[in-house]
Amino acid sequence: MMTNCIGCGIKLQTNNPKQLGYTPKNDATYCERCFRLKNYNEYKEVELNNINNKILEKINKDMYLTIFLVDILNINNETIGTYNKIKAPKILVISKKDIIPSSIKEDAITAFLKKVYNITEDIYYLSSRKKYNINKIVDLIKNSNNKKAYIVGYTNSGKSTFINAITSIIKGESLITTSSIPNTTLDYIKIKIDDITIIDTPGFTMDNIIYEAKEYDLIKKVNPKSYIKPITIQTKENTGILIENKIYLKLNNQNSITFYLSNALIIEKVYKERLTNKEKVLINVPDNSDVVIKGLGFANIKKSCKLQINSSYKELIEVRKSLFNKEI
C-alpha cells in the first residue's frame, strides 16, 4: 500500500508517470515532482482546478484553529475576502515580515488592517526566514481547544516554509517541499509534533493575476528573495511608468509614487504613450493612497491624481487608503 508524498501531500502511485503522485520506486517517500524540485530545482507543471471552496468547506466543518497567512505584499480585497469567509476560530498572520522596510511598524499595519479591511481578530507578524515569532504562533496552537491547527492562505504565502521552520526548531528536520512557483503543496499534510497537530494545505488560487501560470521567470522575480528597497519615482504631467516591460501606468500630474515590489522587477519611466484610447482606463486616486497591483505588491501615491492603466488590467488594480496614512 502506498502512502502520501511527504513533500506535497499527494497520494503516491507507480502506474502513470504523467499523473500527479508518480514515483518509479515502491518504497518512495516523495513523488518524482517533489524529488526533482528539491534536488534539481526543476519544476513540473501541474494542472489544478480551483479548490478554494473545498478548502473553505473543510476548515469550516472541522472548526480547528485556522492560521491564515497573507504575504505582506499580497494584502488586498481578494485575500482578505477569503479570510473573512472562515468561520472557524482564526488568526491573521502577515508573513514574510523580513521583506518590508523596518520603518513600517507592526502597530501601523495592524491599525491599517483593522480600519481599511475591518479585521477584528488578532493579527500576528511572521518571518520564517528570520525565525521571527514562530514560537509565539506555536503557543497559540498549544493553547487552542484541541491542539490542532490548519495553516491556510494563498499560494506562495509561505505556509509550508512556516511548518518547516517549526519542525526544524522542534525536531531538527524540514521535510515539506517549498518553492517560489505557485501550487507547490497539492494536498493536506498532517504533521504531529509532541501533542499538537499542524495541517498544511494547498494554497488558495487568485481569481486574476498579473502573470500566466507558465511565466516561471517572471513568477520567480515577483517573489522577493529578501528585504525590498522601496523605489520612488517623481512624475511630471504625462510621465508613464513601466514595470517589467509589462504593466504600464501613467499619472496625470506632478507627483511622487513609491513602489513596494520585488527589486528584481525593473521599474522605468517612459515618455511615449503606449496605449490607444480604446485600451486606456482612468482611475481616480485620492490624496495619499495605495494602489495595489494584485499579485505584485503596492505603490503609494502622494497627491490625488488620475491614474491611467491598461483596461485589461482593471481587475488587478485596487485603490485604498494608504498604509502610511497618519490619521489611521
Ligand SMILES: Nc1nc2c(ncn2[C@@H]2O[C@H](COP(=O)(O)OP(=O)(O)OP(=O)(O)O)[C@@H](O)[C@H]2O)c(=O)[nH]1
Ligand atoms: N523572504 C521570505 N520568503 C519566504 C518566507 N517564507 C516563505 N518564503 C518564500 O516564499 C515562497 C513560497 O513559500 P512556500 O512555503 O512554498 O509557500 P506556500 O504557501 O506553502 O505555497 P503553496 O504550497 O503553493 O500554497 C518560497 O520561495 C519561500 O522561500 C519568509 O519568511 N521570508
Ligand SMILES: [Mg+2]
Ligand atoms: Mg505549500
